[in-house]
Amino acid sequence: MINPYRSLSANLPERLPAGRDALPADAKRLHAWVDALPRANQQAYLLQLSGALDAFHARQLEGFTRLEVMEVLRTPLLEAITLLTSRLQGSSFPLAGSKAETAAQLIHLHRQLALGYRMALVEACAPAGKVPFLRGSTVAVALVRAVYHHVRWLATSYFLYRSPEPDVWAQLYALAAFASARGLDDKAVEDASERRSLTVALLQNQAVLMALANPYRFSQRELVELWSLCRDVAATVEMTPQRFAAAGVLAMIDTDLPPTFVSRAPDPDEGDMLWIDLRKLEALVRGTLSRSGEGGEAVLRLSRDYRLTVPTSLLERALEGWSQDVTRASPRLEGGYALDTIVGLSGLHYQLAGGQDFDSFMREVRGVSAVSLNRASWAQASADAVHATLASARIQDQSLGGYRLRWEAAQGVRARIGELVGLGLPAEGGPYDWMVGLVRWLRYDEGGMEAGVDLVSRRAHAVGLRSLDEAGGSEAPIRAIGLAPLSGEASGPELFLLPAVNDVDAPRLEVTRSSDRWDGPGAKGSNVYACGALRTLRRTGDYLLAEADRA
Template identity: 35%
Template sequence: MSESYRRLREDLPTPPATGAFAAEPKKVKAWVAALPRANAQATEQALTQALEQLLAQRLEGGQRAAALEELRPAVVDSIALLEGQYANNPLPLPTDKAQAAVAAERFHLLLAHGYRKAAVELCAPAGSVPFLKGSAVLQSLHHAAWHYARALALAWRIYRPAAPGAWQGLHRVHRFAAELRLDRKAVEDRLGGTGMDINTLYVQTLLVAAVNPYAFAQAEQDLLWPLARGYAARCGLASQPPESGAPVVPDDADRGPGPGAGEQSHAHWLDLRAFADDVERALTRVRDGHSELVPGPGQGVRVGNDLLRRLQRAFGQTAARAMVRLPAGHRLDSVLGLSAVHYFLAGQRDFDTFMRQSAQGNVHVIAGAAWTQVASAMTRVPRVAARVLDQSLGGYRMTWASAEQARARVGELVGLGFGDGDESDWMVGVMRWLRYEVDGSLSAGVELLARRATPVALRVVGPDGEARHVGRAVEVFAIDGSSGRRFVANAAIESGCRVEVIHDAMTASPELAGRGPDVLGDVEVLLNAGDYYLIGERSTADLAA
């Protein structure tokens, strides 16, 4: 018995099922036809019970596979109905919607475990493929891998941890298929997509995991999957590290690719170079905020500049994850969003008060401006305590006791305060990834934009001399000490506009009054995050070009 077959057999769950499911193909077909499809909940319960009973039974592999083939279309239909219950809902999901997501994930896992067990039984006792059973073994392994991958995709889409056993099951199915040389044989699967082999499915899932799907919006995740499938042929597994910091693919651990762990064995690394290099080239071709990635011949995919930047950051962080991070445990106050960050940087003054007390003296206030209507609301900005789990020079891995209380989003601006009460100093960062834990807490990675920041306002005057707007902004001072001023603002600024920085009288530098208006040079949008913009002065090199 080979090591890969032994592992394929091990740790298959045995649900506590009452009774036995009649697994003869004709009876299964009749049972499915009699399901109360008009009652979605009753159908879901019946299918769950059937899959659990099947998994608990001892069967011949061919019989199990045939029964699962009859059940699978009905189960996939139920999964689609469950997904419809929580799709497009705000996160974190309320209890009833979260239960629907858990049920859909459970269906994928039951099918994956069932098909994996069918492959074990078909290849019993020694792990070799019986005569004329190769297609049945291949189909069972393929369907198991597909459902393990879909269970992972579902967890990522709602920013929750992967279900126990999903990663390990996928690793084991792939290892056994590779040993039998079945991993590169395509399977026609009308439910899971045609023409995909187990190796492509496996590498596709590894690629999505390697760029950290928790750092991408749901719509971006939908685009990552076809991109990863296209790059799977060019970003395979390597028996030697292709570059420093390349993600390790665990040999048998219940986790995805990442830094190697000393107690875990591994024999492969994930080669990301083709994907990462294409992202760099695509960034040089950005026009009107978009470019194109070309995973393979005739496979051009139009992608936005923001997604390319996030991918570039993700590839850069794969190496950073291998670095030693400093353990922590201290607590920080946190606030979310540009308005809240500005409010606390300004000493808990709303924007209306900030403008009237600006260093420039009297500032013309536009009647009815949006920011003048929210002064009372800003007096109720909550500070939420968070705990730092570990840290590096670039940021923190943090946890909030209540995801409902934090209500964060990927890419959202966050202020981190340290100090006593109203005398806190505030750093400014960005939520790069987040995950809703099963205990109701929130885990997130926060990248620091600045350890020091100043509340300001930006007055924008168009090339025609007409005032465009006055809006809140935060001037951030780069951690690496790089030159050029940067601001987080609530609106984009057209090229050619005159931009005046309005300072706070309480924090403005003494020499400000003597030098006249603080006017920026030509500016550019460095990042459009949706809720805010990162704006910087264009460098002299860019202006010369």
């Protein structure tokens, strides 16, 4: 491998002697300065902490002194990071306004924390990269902290659905290689923020597992759970220079690239590599899933004294990413063309209803006003009549199961994992034929947003659902999308996509739906019929995919 110490020493900021008004580098005095900061104004408090971190990066310090400074600043900065992260939880992307500023602050703090600990390590082991006599434990602290914050930096990029910034993976590999060469890769360091001891090797394994799980397909809430899952199963993973299978996962540690699946070994001239053995992990996860039952949660038995409970759906999707024999359900076909899209259930319902808001749709089809009934407050606004805007998406590639598409930034599209997307082209001389999909993964940059959309139906209807009780009473109708099965089977249960916030728990439903050109020449202009109770098939983001038997 390229000399890891040389790699770690590259591109460090210029450092100058401390000025007259510089902050104290003595740990005790710096603690006092931090404690004296006014916390009532969180933004001002954060700016002063961040400014102090940046100032120390530009200042000449001895390595172990810099480590003490970083340890003092780390705890309040991690508290600030937790606050910033909570402000972004549940966001739609791309971010705008104050949320975009918050995201930039969040990335900056992780970047600067990673840099600060790397600088402390380089300076402590200067000039040749040797660990000073009797200082191995202290150097291990700098190493583990540096690796931890590089992994958190990566995880924050996933949380924001951004590609990792340049040099993150390269520095992570260099830190791990340096630790291995100095015999410090398995040296445990206590970390109060994670409430456990961490090692360089386990942290590198955690980063690898998160990358291989395809983090861009998880919601922000799920990414928090994925962090814990990957951290706790990291000990089951081994990274070795020895190839153990014809195909597998490897990390090209002389590059700035994440680990990847390969069908053949790369040329040795491409640099050093580590093969990633996931066989123990796969066996553990498959065994856990086989015992999970139907409760929605799986319990990983990680030791005699420790069990980790995770949602079964999250564990299944993580395993899809970790499986070395993963294959696509359908072959991919080249795209290169555009489709019109609409994001969100309200907008798609408006289009499927022929440009009518929900109240007008229910009055015309059923003769019942949705507004006149006691509807939920979120559904009462005049926003029902908002004319949904179509956005053009460029199809990158496709399969029978869905599309990989890109919206340019000028389209102004905002979405999140699990969001509903309508995709369509105008029918000849008529309205759109809308397909319905759900966002499986997304990633964005300044130029636009790319998403993977799983198809759930190639034909859809505007639908109103009304709960009916045993006594014949009814609730207010709710907006939903009626779906035709992808299989094309017409004799099965009725399929619906509806907001997850609606509690539709009734023995019977009245379904009101519009007809379309596929219903045939003898079809009525509308259909009103009864169904049995809804059965939830899948919850994704803000929506429920459910079925009901037609009465």
